[in-house]
Amino acid sequence: MRIDVVTIFPEYLEPLNVSLVGKARASGRLDVRLHGLREHTSDVHRTVDDSPYGGGPGMVMKPEPWAAALEGVVASAGPEDGAVPTLVVPTPSGRPFTQELAQELAGRPWLAFAPARYEGIDRRVIEEAAETMPVVEVSIGDYVLAGGEVAVLVIVEAVARLLPGVLGNAESHQDDSFAPGRMTDLLEGPVYTKPAEWRGREVPEVLLSGNHGKIARWRREQAFARTLAMRPDLVERWRRDGMDKHDLRA
């Protein structure tokens, strides 16, 4: 997968060199390219923001540098990238970022990210981009960050671990919280490793039993209890959808 990020703070994306994403880049599974937005300004101060029409506090990112930067990204399409990237615009007013959306984005060959600062990007940039490429505006939660770079890190990490060959054990993301399939819409329950007893606390006996059916059932019960305690909104959604697909006997 190819990922381009246009930002006024390329150094904010340094963590993309570390751990899982860093390894995916080193192995060639992920091609990440960072672009400085200020490279696409033409004035001596390299200005990327201006005051908002209609007044109000804060500044708005100017359309010209963004358009030039995104046009540069599109113009650099390689034979394996696809004709145009999917443009991902982090914003608190976007579609909530979920595991389902991470899966959807992991299926695209090329993502371009437009993380903003200040009060966001002039709306016309997003409208114009949407005429030539798919655009997804994404919120990583109901709070406001100072800029979209952290949101890019969150989204890229969640997407990268779903790409074929990126996780050591190909199955390990299939049982994650929110993963589609066996644990649909359930949060993951508690996990344990050796030693079997630590500071007087024992690992639940069922996990030592070797009985895979019993272990699977226990895990599902734990996941259900955790979801009930932490995310009653998910349980409410199952009720609305009909409970059968989440039947604990499954």
Ligand code: SAM
């Ligand atoms: N005035 C904007 C609003 O209320 O929607 C907030 C602007 S915020 C200070 C600057 C930038 O940070 C946003 O344009 C976006 O790129 C990013 N950002 C902030 N919170 C975010 C969130 N919850 N999810 C995704 N991006 C976010």
